[in-house]
Amino acid sequence: MASIEKDSVSGQMTTGHEWDGIKELNTPLPKWWIVIFWVSVIWAIGYWIVYPSWPTTSNYSHGLFGWSARGQLEEDLKDQKLARSQWLSKIEAASVEDIAKDKSLLNYAMVGGKIAFGENCAACHGTGGIGRPGAYPSLADDVWLWGGTLADIQQTITHGVRNSDPASRGGDGSATMPSFGADGILTPEQISQVAEYVVSLQKTPAAGSPGEKIFNDNCVACHGQGGVGGGIPGAPPLNTAIRTFTKPTVEGVIAQVTKPHHGSMPSWGRRLDATTIKMLTVYVHSLGGGK
Amino acid sequence: MSVFNQHKVLETNVFFLAVGILLFVIVGGLVEIVPLFSISSTIEKVGGVRPYSPLELMGRDIYIREGCYLCHSQMIRPFKDEVERYGHYSLAAESKYDHPFQWGSKRTGPDLARVGGKYTDDWLVRHFINPRDVVPESIMPGYPHLRKPLDYSDIAAKLETLRAVGVPYTDDDIKNAKTDLEEQVRSDSSDAAILKRYPKAHMGAADGNPKAISQMDALVAYVQVLGTMVDFTAVKPETIRR
Incomplete structure (x- = not known):
């Protein structure tokens, strides 16, 4: 270990460590750094006093003004409400x-x-x-x-x-469509017939078809005469091509009549x-x- | 040379350094950890928070298994914009039966602390299978494998384990865990026994098939109960202000 000495180039003291003739400088921390460090320490003490910080055995220090994040939020929301209240x-x-x-x-x-x-x-x-x-x-x-x-x-x-x-x-x-197919209320053949009729409602209703009779017996109460809708809320009109769950085709109607989807x-x-x-x-x- | 230059004595002596570090950790631990066990205000006193039902618990395990917490937080912070979007800020009391809690630390997707009741089961199922079916711009992966059956053979043991760490499941809850789980999927009665044990539990088979209990059913039951247990109309703001 070399002796602690003054370095001739930088004017700083060395630490006394030396490796193969290279000596380590012991440059002190800059003044500005030391000042900021101590100011931060003092600031922290002020922070402890003003804001909630220290735990106690059964509670915590609430700070000088009783500030809390949730209380602050209530204030912010009140201000926001006021700003929008116009x-x-x-x-x-x-x-x-x-x-x-x-x-x-x-x-x-x-x-x-x-x-x-x-x-x-x-x-x-x-x-x-x-x-x-x-x-x-x-x-x-x-x-x-x-x-x-x-x-x-x-x-x-x-x-x-x-x-x-x-x-x-x-x-x-009150707005649940019966499972005409799954519960056996209509036969598959009847469902096909009524589906043909329902699809025809979009253009020219197939008057006199077997599907029309099945429709009038089973569907009119909810979907309206000629499928215009308005029977009960939730039952869509069927005289348009607008559908929620299926395509407005015969296959689509068969699927929905057999086992209906409900939204x-x-x-x-x-x-x-x-x-x-x-x-x-x-x-x-x-x-x-x-x- | 001021006293602040004397620390070299401590730092260059292994014994003194070790003692110094030990003292430092002990004081820090005492101040930061011990009060959490004694401060009565940490967990707010609000009504409604109950342990998870067996089905919700299985759903929660799936939530953890699939790593949902990596992209979704369950922590609405008390900030204006968060409260505007997600609803009332989260309370500590709301995760007091979570072991471990699912607060998360990153939001790639939205916060889920109050997602319960926001979507229909139908939407959640479609969204889990392929998120882009319902949200075209979503970057969430699909989880179609959730349609597989749920293995809940160890559900009673899970409840018992949680009881060991402080979740107040009763002997009755543990004994009926399996039937409760099945009833939550299969019953649509509003006076099912499970609703007495676990009020506000979300009933029904999310995937539309009450015969088979799927992982989807469990995850949806869990998601649908998130943030719904506390009735905030009955909570006075000054009692939860911290």
Whole structure:
């Protein structure tokens, strides 16, 4: 070990370590670094006093002003609500019909509705409500399974379809189509006949066909005379090519009549506040030219 | 030479260095770990949080097996934008029966802490099989193998193990674990026995086949209960403010 000495080039002291004639400098930390270090230590002590930090045996120090992250959030949300209240309080107070009549309010509600739709509804109904063939209905056409008025749409969004919410659409089983094939109510031949008739409704109804009689005996109560719909909510019109689960072909109708698919939708009143649902309602109503 | 230059004595002596490190770790441990066991405010006192039902528990194991936590967090932080998108911020109480908890640390996909009830079973099943069937821009992998049958032969032992680490399953819960699991898939009655033991359990066969219990049924039952146990309309904000 060499002796600790002053290095002639840098003017610093050496540590006394030496390897093959190379000596190690003992350069002290720069002044600015030392100053910042001690200022940080003092800052930390101030931080302990002002903010919640130290645990005690059964609690923790709450800090001088009792600050908390969750309390801060409540303040932030209050400020945000205030900033939006110019419009949101109007929407809160107005009915969906009134919102639709007031141009400036409608503009605001449409923007809010579009954002809420993207986060909550687009997963099934697609961006802009284009739907998903074979799975989820389009909201951008004229067919409304559960009614296309503002009030109907608001009700459907609030309680959903066929879920555990007692007020959900069809939740009481009132809109469940019987399994005509699987439960043996109709024979396969009758199902084929009625399917031919149902497909004919899209253009020229096959009057006098055996399918027409089967249709009138079994289907009219829900799907309406000539398949115009409107029998009960949830039963779609059949005189269009618009389908949710199948293609509008004979095979498609046979599949649905034999063992029907039924859609369901969550109860959004459980997740979203009434104001958001109102904004969603006017937005959805606008997509398909609601009634 | 000030006192701060004297640490060389400690640092160059192995014995003193070891003693110094030991003291440092002991003090740090005492201050940081011990209070967690005695502070009563760590876990909020809210109603509704219950142990997972046997089917949910199997679903949770699948969630861990498939590594869902690598891309999905279950932790809504108390920030304005998170609360706006996902709902009420997560409480410690909501994961008090999670061993281990699934808070996660990275969001490639969205947070799932309150995903329960957001989607229908039908959507979840389609999405698990091939996410792009319902969300065209999704980068999540498909999990079609979840349609395979669920092996739940060791469900009672799982409950018992969790009881050993503090989850309050009763003898009754353990004895009925297998039938509870089957009932949750097969029953659609609103007064099924399992709903008394595990309120708000999501009933039904997600994949539409109540005869065979699939891994899909279990995962959907788990996902559908996430974040739904606490009724926040009954919680006063000042009681959970931290």
